[in-house]
Amino acid sequence: MNRRIALVVNPTSGRGRGARIAPAVRERLAAAGLTVDVHTTTCAEDVGRIAAEVVASGADAVALIGGDGTIHLGAQVLANSGMPFGVIPAGTGNDFARGLGVPLKDPEAAADLVIAGRTRAVDLAVAKDEFITTVVAGGFDSLVNKRANAMSWPKGSSRYTVATLAELRTFTPLEYVVTVDGEVIETAAMLVAVGTGPTYGGGLQICAGAEIDDGMLDVTIIEPVSRMTLLQLFPKLSKGTHVGHPAVRALRGRSVRIESPGITAYADGEPLGPLPVDVGVAPGALTVFH
Ligand SMILES: Nc1ncnc2c1ncn2[C@@H]1O[C@H](COP(=O)(O)OP(=O)(O)OP(=O)(O)O)[C@@H](O)[C@H]1O
Structure with missing residues (x-):
């Protein structure tokens, strides 16, 4: 059967990587016999608008070329639509694709997953009436995220390292009330x-060990540590070896409330809104190629 697929391209993702990889991805899909309709977005609003048109059009699947911000926009429409969704990573972070095990640096190999047609259902978090595909951050990491988003250099994920060092100079721990499935935790934390x-x-x-299809939210609290210890912890985060550190507390639940005055929550690398935030889970809400 001839499958019809919409290829939605954010040309600006990864500072132009979206535009650069789109032709090869289109070729790959077409060479496998898929009918490909390419839609190039011109603004953030286009992602949801086009995704809605694609769902209504009765296409067999949609593939998104972009980073976590683009996937976040697409997921608002694709959640609970039942339409299979392929991710072709083109961003700087690509954490949703990473969690799925999609190849990050080989767009044609990512396209091959769409061609193969194997799907699974993954969970989304829900907060402030938005679906979230990766992590909600509320604390020191929000400030790092804000600073990193405003930086034009360096290009890749090392932006976050530079932003971390800059934020550390002035950061002091915050007072939180965190409620996980009704259990109230009052603590100072980073x-x-x-x-x-x-x-x-x-x-x-940051949520090492989180399974994207277990119907649960993973919660990490990093309790107050010295600047030096936090600096030592961050490289460990990339390897996951921070687990078990006495300042790192891990919990799991289905509903989580984070309260702390004056902090903006970030979700999928974009601002979500001021705390407090209530986070729930939509089990299996997104069907993805993997
Ligand atoms: N033409 C466009 N189409 C869609 N989004 C656009 C466009 N131009 C700018 N944007 C902005 O790009 C953001 C998404 O970028 P995206 O997340 O895909 O790439 P990134 O920031 O490079 O990667 P990552 O989020 O993985 O770090 C959107 O939130 C949107 O505001």
Whole structure:
């Protein structure tokens, strides 16, 4: 049967990588016999608008060329639509694709997953009426995320390292109330993160061990540590070897409330809104090629 696929391209993802890889991805899909309709977005709003048109059109599947921000926009429409969704990573972080095991640096290999047609259902977090595909950050990491988003250099995920060093100069621990499935935790902390998947910031395993299809939210609280200890912890986050550190507390639940005055939550690397935030889970809401 001839499959019809919509290829939605954010040309700006990864500072132009989206535009650069699109022709090869289109070729790969077409060479495998798929009918490919290419839609190139011109603004953030286009992602949801086009995704809605594609769902209504009765296409067999949609593939998105972009980073976590683009996937976040697409997921708002594709969640619970039943339409299979392929990710062709083109961003700087690509943490949703990473969690799925999609090849990050080989767009044609990522396209091959769409061609093969194997799907699975993955969980999404829900907060402030938005679906979230990776992690909600609320704390020191929000400030790092904000600073990294405003930086034009360096290009890749090392932006987060540079932003971390800059934020560390002035950061002091925050007072939190974190409620996990009704259990109230009052604590000072550097950050509180809640995810369906394990990573943010381009591979930092802030919710190490999170399974994207277990119907649960993983919660990480990093309790107050010295600047030096936090600096030592961050490289460990990329390897996941921070697990077990006395300042790192891991919990799991289905509903999580994070309260701390004056902090903006970030989700999928973009601002979500001021705390407090209530995070829930939509089990198996997104059907993805893997
Ligand atoms: N033409 C466009 N189409 C879609 N989004 C656009 C466009 N131009 C700018 N944007 C902005 O790009 C953001 C998404 O970028 P995306 O996340 O795909 O790439 P990235 O920031 O390079 O990667 P990552 O999020 O993985 O670090 C959107 O949130 C949107 O605001």
